[in-house]
Amino acid sequence: MTNVWMTRLHEFTVVLYALSVLLYFFDFLQHNRKANRIAFWLLVFVWVLQTGFLIFYMFQTGRFPVLTISEGLYFYAWILVTFSLGINRFLRVDFIVFFTNLLAFFVMAIHAFAPMEYHSQVMAKQLVSELLFIHITMAILSYGAFSLSFVFSLLYLIQYDLLKRKKWGTRLIRIADLNSLERLSYILAIIGVPMLLLSLILGLQWALLKLPGMPWYDIKIVGSFLLLTAYSIYLYLRTVKNLTGKKLALWNVGSFLIVLINFFLFGQLSTFHLWYS
Structure with a gap:
């Protein structure tokens, strides 16, 4: 009931x-x-x-x-x-x-x-671990930071397009200026990257302890490191190469597609990430 x-x-x-x-x-x-x-x-x-x-x-x-x-x-x-x-x-x-x-x-x-999961609840009880808990929580928090970073980049592209086409109006005024949108997107990426890195370190440490025979070429592991690489390149382009503007925003949008693929697809294809994404 x-x-x-x-x-x-x-x-x-x-x-x-x-x-x-x-x-x-x-x-x-x-x-x-x-x-x-x-x-x-x-x-x-x-x-x-x-x-x-x-x-x-x-x-x-x-x-x-x-x-x-x-x-x-x-x-x-x-x-x-x-x-x-x-x-x-x-x-x-x-x-x-x-x-x-x-x-x-x-x-x-x-x-x-x-559909309701019929095996994951039992498995979850067997896999309760502080290390695993911190790993998953930090990964999801990093995904949240990347999601908001993506939203700010998307707003940047919308504002950029409105300015380029000289579409003056209320919508243009209500969206924040380009510099603010780019800065907020960058700050959220700065938050997300170290959280994801720490999550991966903890996850690998847990796997070494609990799953010694785990395949290291697992699609979820590969996808997570691909995601970390994409956002690390984003920070490199912004910090070292001083890249700004539309190209940087497009890179951020593209990187977020990896977030979605890693969260929704790779978790399902993984050989051992069967209880969470």
Whole structure:
């Protein structure tokens, strides 16, 4: 009975999420501040529900919920909503919440309507480890930082296009200036890269202890190091080569595609990353 109730509540949360995203989209097109305010408070309510689910699940399982595919997706969506609300509160960057939560809604929808896992819960109990917990948590946090970095680069490209085509108007004014968007994207990448590196180090250390026969050419490991390389190149281009502008933003967008592939695809193809992405 509890599982049915929780499922319905999750579905209700996704509906509220969808309404919030639609209202943000309406504001993006029509510059409607009332729609923006309603969308914001709907999103705050969604965040409260998500946080409540996380706390409930922690009490139910006795651990932090990040050890399965479903849990990883949920925590990833929660991170995106939390970061976007924080940025909206302290930096007041218009449209950041819309683009970030468009991505988060996609993740939540996958979580809510995906088939139930029938083997991962048992496996998760067997694999509980502080080392593994820190590894997964830091990886998801780094994905959250990369996601927001991507959103800022996407806004940069939109603003760049509007300026190039001389499309003066409310939308141009509401999007932050190019320098601010590029700086915020860069700062978030700086946060994400060391977190991902530490996550990989801890993950490899855990694997050496628990899975001595693990294949090191596993697609998830290769994908994670490819992701780290892509964002390290991004930082190198920005810091050492002083590359700025549209080319750097496009590199960041391309790097984020690796995040999506690594999170959603490589985790499923991995021979041992079967309980989380």
